[in-house]
Amino acid sequence: MTPGVVIVGAGHAGARCAHALRQAGYAGSVTLLGDEGAEPYERPPLSKSFLLEDGRLAPIAPAASYAAAGIVLRPSARAIAIDPAARRVDLADGASIDYRHLVLATGSVARMPAFTGLEPGDVLALRNAADAARLRKVLRPGQRVLLIGGGFVGLEVAASATRLGCRVTVVEKQPRLLPRAVSAWAAERVLALHAGQGVEVRLGRAPVDIVRAGPAFRYVLDDGTQGEADVVLAGMGAMPDVALAERAGLAMNPPPVHGVLVDAACRTSAQGIHAIGDIAAPRDASGGCRIRLESWENAERQAARAAAAIVRAEQGDEPSPAEAAADEAPWFWTDQFDMNLQIVGWPAGATRYVAREAGAGKAVGFHFDAAGVLVGAELFNSGRDRRIVRQLVAAGRGVAAAELADPAVPLATALRNAQQRGPAAAPNDSRS
Amino acid sequence: MVWCQTIKFEDVPEGDAVSVCVEGEPLALYKLDGRVHATHDICTHAKAHLAEGFVSGDCVECPLHEGVFHIPTGRPVSGPVSIPIQVYPVRIEEGMVLVDVPPSG
Numbered sequence: 080m081t082p083g084v085v086i087v088g089a090g091h092a093g094a095r096c097a098h099a100l101r102q103a104g105y106a107g108s109v110t111l112l113g114d115e116g117a118e119p120y121e122r123p124p125l126s127k128s129f130l131l132e133d134g135r136l137a138p139i140a141p142a143a144s145y146a147a148a149g150i151v152l153r154p155s156a157r158a159i160a161i162d163p164a165a166r167r168v169d170l171a172d173g174a175s176i177d178y179r180h181l182v183l184a185t186g187s188v189a190r191m192p193a194f195t196g197l198e199p200g201d202v203l204a205l206r207n208a209a210d211a212a213r214l215r216k217v218l219r220p221g222q223r224v225l226l227i228g229g230g231f232v233g234l235e236v237a238a239s240a241t242r243l244g245c246r247v248t249v250v251e252k253q254p255r256l257l258p259r260a261v262s263a264w265a266a267e268r269v270l271a272l273h274a275g276q277g278v279e280v281r282l283g284r285a286p287v288d289i290v291r292a293g294p295a296f297r298y299v300l301d302d303g304t305q306g307e308a309d310v311v312l313a314g315m316g317a318m319p320d321v322a323l324a325e326r327a328g329l330a331m332n333p334p335p336v337h338g339v340l341v342d343a344a345c346r347t348s349a350q351g352i353h354a355i356g357d358i359a360a361p362r363d364a365s366g367g368c369r370i371r372l373e374s375w376e377n378a379e380r381q382a383a384r385a386a387a388a389i390v391r392a393e394q395g396d397e398p399s400p401a402e403a404a405a406d407e408a409p410w411f412w413t414d415q416f417d418m419n420l421q422i423v424g425w426p427a428g429a430t431r432y433v434a435r436e437a438g439a440g441k442a443v444g445f446h447f448d449a450a451g452v453l454v455g456a457e458l459f460n461s462g463r464d465r466r467i468v469r470q471l472v473a474a475g476r477g478v479a480a481a482e483l484a485d486p487a488v489p490l491a492t493a494l495r496n497a498q499q500r501g502p503a504a505a506p507n508d509s510r511s
Numbered sequence: 512m513v514w515c516q517t518i519k520f521e522d523v524p525e526g527d528a529v530s531v532c533v534e535g536e537p538l539a540l541y542k543l544d545g546r547v548h549a550t551h552d553i554c555t556h557a558k559a560h561l562a563e564g565f566v567s568g569d570c571v572e573c574p575l576h577e578g579v580f581h582i583p584t585g586r587p588v589s590g591p592v593s594i595p596i597q598v599y600p601v602r603i604e605e606g607m608v609l610v611d612v613p614p615s616g
Contacts, residue, residue, distance in 0.1 A: 095591075121557065128558065137557065140593065375576075379591065412575065419575070462574025466565045 080108050082177040084389060085168055087158045087323065088184035089113025091122060092356030092378035094139045096182055099386035101148045105393065109150045110176060112168070114157035117208060118142055123375060125211040126235035127414055131242060134215050136208055161327040163349040180351050180389045183324055183339065184382075187317035187357040187373060192227055196290035197311075204313040205232055217310050220244030225298060225308035227286060229256040231413045233314015234269065237278055238415040240310075247278045248308070250300060252285040260411075262426045264434065264444045265457040272418050317373060319358040327352075332360040332368040340368060344388035345381050353388065355381035374411045408455070408472045410465075421465055424455030424472040433484040437461070443468060445483045453478040470494055477501060514602065514609040523547050523608060528571060530562035534612045538599065541582050543569050548582045549601050549610045555587075555594035 084100060086093045089111050097111045113119065120136035129136070145152040157171040161181065169175045189204035203217070204210055214236065218224070222245045226233050229251035237247045249256075255266040256273075273280055281300065289298045289311060296308050324339045325331060330348035332340050338360030345353045356378040360368035391397070408424035418440065426432075429446030436442045443464060444457040452475045456468045467490045471478055477500035482493040517531045523542040530552050531538050537552035539562035550571075552560050559575035566572075570588055572579045578592030585598040600611040 124557070144593075462559070463563050463565055465574065465577075466567075466572060 082166065082179040083108030084110070084180045084182060085176050085178040086111045086182040086184060087161075087168065088186055088356070089115070089119045089152065089154060090184060090186045090356065090378070091119070091139060091375060092186070092382045093182065093184035094119030095379055095382035096184065096355060096386050097150045097152075098140060098144070098148060099383045100389060101150070103386050103390040105386065105390050107179065107393070109148075111145070111150055111152045112156045112158055112170070112176075113152070113154040114171075115207060115209070116155045118145075118152065118154060120208060122207075123414075125208065126205055126232055127239055129208075129211050130215055130218060130236070130239040134212070158323060161323055161352075163327055163329075163352060166351060178351070180353065180392070182385055182389075183347070183352065183354040183358060184356045184378075185320040185323060185358055188320050189313055190315040190318050191313050192286070192289075192315065194286075194289045196288065197296075198291075201291070201296070202227075202289075202311045202313050205236055206317065214312075218243045218245055222246070222309045223295070223307060224248070224310045224312060225250065225286070225289075225296070225306070226312045226314045228313060228315035229253075229280070229282075230314050230316050231257065231260065233312065234273065234415055235413060236312060236314065237273065238276070241273075241276050241278055242416070245310070248306065249273070249278060249280045249314075250284050250286055251280070251282050254283045256280070256282070258427075260427060261420075261422060261457060262429065262432060262444060262446055262455075264432055265420065265422075265426065265459075268442075268459060269415065269418070269420070272416055276416055317357070319371070319373075321358050324354065324358065329354070332362075332371070336360060336368050336371050338368060338371045343384075344391075345385040346388065353385040355385045372409055374409065376410050408469065410469070417460075419460050419462060421458040421462060422455070423458070423465065423469050424453075426455030426457050429454050431480075433480045435483055435486055437486055443483075445471070445478075445480065447480060452476050464490060467491060467494060471497065474498060512600075512611050513614060514604075515612050517549075517608045517610055520547065520603050520606050520608055527566050528562040528564065530560055531610075533610055534614065536612055538610060538612070539571070540601075540608060540610075541566060541571065543582060547601050547603065547608050549599040549608075550580065550582060550585055551597040551599075554578055554592065555596055556590075556592045561596065 119139040158168050159171050160169040189206045218240045224240050224245045224247045226249045284300045286298050287301050319338050330340045339354035341359045345355050347354050357373045360371045412421040426446040430449045432444050432446045434444050440460045442459045446455045448454045474497045477497040482488045515533045523540045525542045528539045528541045539552040541548045554573040556578050559573050564571045564574045570579050578590035579588040580596045585595040602609050
């Protein structure tokens with residue numbers, strides 16, 4: 080077989096990239112290597128419907144679609160090394176595959192706490208289907224769950240566990256939930272939701288010791304509080320799985336924004352190698368990367384971008400390396416209990432906000448920077464408004480906070496007014 | 512054909528959608544230029560209600576993942592959706608919207 084595209088990692092980004100290559104007209108071979116032994120599946124349901132309902136995986140694409148598109152899917156072929164000079168990937172079973180273009184989509188691994196009194200496997204986390212299957216077994220009515228860290232995935236599991244009849248305690252060392260991802264306004268609402276459902280949330284606290292106590296665990300927090308739990312779960316976020324890329328000598332962005340440096344076309348420092356999804360650290364004007372995204376949408380976008388770049392390269396159109404484009408605002412969502420929260424742009428870094436309350440749990444928070452520019456929004460149970468909210472965030476300047484805060488003013492009117500004012504205008508008082 | 516009564520024609524908002532339940536099936540009703548269309552309410556990609564989505568022209572965008580369907584035909588247009596959304600025949604009788612929902616099973 081003439082070397083074609085080899086994709087390492089059959090998660091969301093990898094699977095979508097394989098199909099995107101075909102949709103973009105790529106005619107060479109496409110090989111998708113995974114190490115989970117399963118067809119590519121949607122990860123978002125793992126913390127929700129997978130735990131609460133049937134425990135079935137939701138495929139990213141119909142099983143037959145891979146063969147139909149001429150994609151060689153190898154779900155149990157773990158890559159262990161890359162030789163960029165020889166353009167070759169070595170597999171765990173001793174075989175190797177030559178490539179013309181390589182796409183690295185190795186995803187993330189859960190950040191785990193280290194306690195000397197615990198064995199590996201004592202603390203659970205949720206990253207993949209195997210983790211979710213393990214959780215499904217232990218989240219039984221009456222079980223006491225200690226969740227370390229109040230991030231998105233952890234809070235989604237906390238909600239599901241509560242619905243399954245578990246008693247959940249969340250310990251977050253920051254003074255609020257979701258400190259990096261959402262505004263204080265949204266964090267307050269998420270906290271109220273969990274508290275109202277009986278989840279015990281301990282903010283500004285961290286466990287200092289956890290030991291086995293028979294079939295359960297005994298823990299001590301940094302304020303001296305002691306407790307017991309049947310299940311200990313890490314909800315401390317994830318780290319990009321960059322081991323292969325590092326060993327291959329690809330240019331990396333150092334921690335804290337650790338990842339494989341890529342340009343706007345998701346190309347790495349090595350000829351013919353792309354990186355997409357959680358591991359990709361897009362180079363900005365500073366030459367490094369200040370923002371790396373771990374999201375479903377980012378996996379979608381970069382999969383399409385890398386596929387397009389590969390097709391262009393095949394046509395002899397190799398654009399010069401470019402900085403990551405001033406991007407469309409990112410979009411992210413989380414579902415906890417009956418709350419759907421969607422986040423557009425960068426609300427966490429804003430300096431002031433207005434809230435548009437529509438009752439019945441529906442609200443949108445609009446976040447402005449010091450110059451009065453709308454930089455992000457948080458939509459609670461308001462998915463219907465997402466499209467127009469994205470347009471408002473894209474407009475950025477000239478959006479009137481007072482109009483957004485008034486439910487009697489349609490968002491479409493606020494958008495039209497902003498567009499009429501033009502990008503130069505900033506009607507918001509930015510003194511606060 | 513099993514024509515099932517849903518809601519009044521005038522209660523379907525123009526250029527927008529509303530959800531109804533017929534024979535246990537959640538449906539979304541849309542009114543485009545005065546004409547009512549019906550699709551299944553649950554997106555074929557993930558569990559989301561299309562009636563809570565964004566209607567633009569003759570398409571609806573899922574409120575969760577931006578999958579877009581053509582309302583009259585159910586054809587997937589863009590986004591992560593690959594499976595068409597089920598559409599149902601509609602007729603209006605004495606001001607009521609009737610939908611033909613085949614018995615399940």
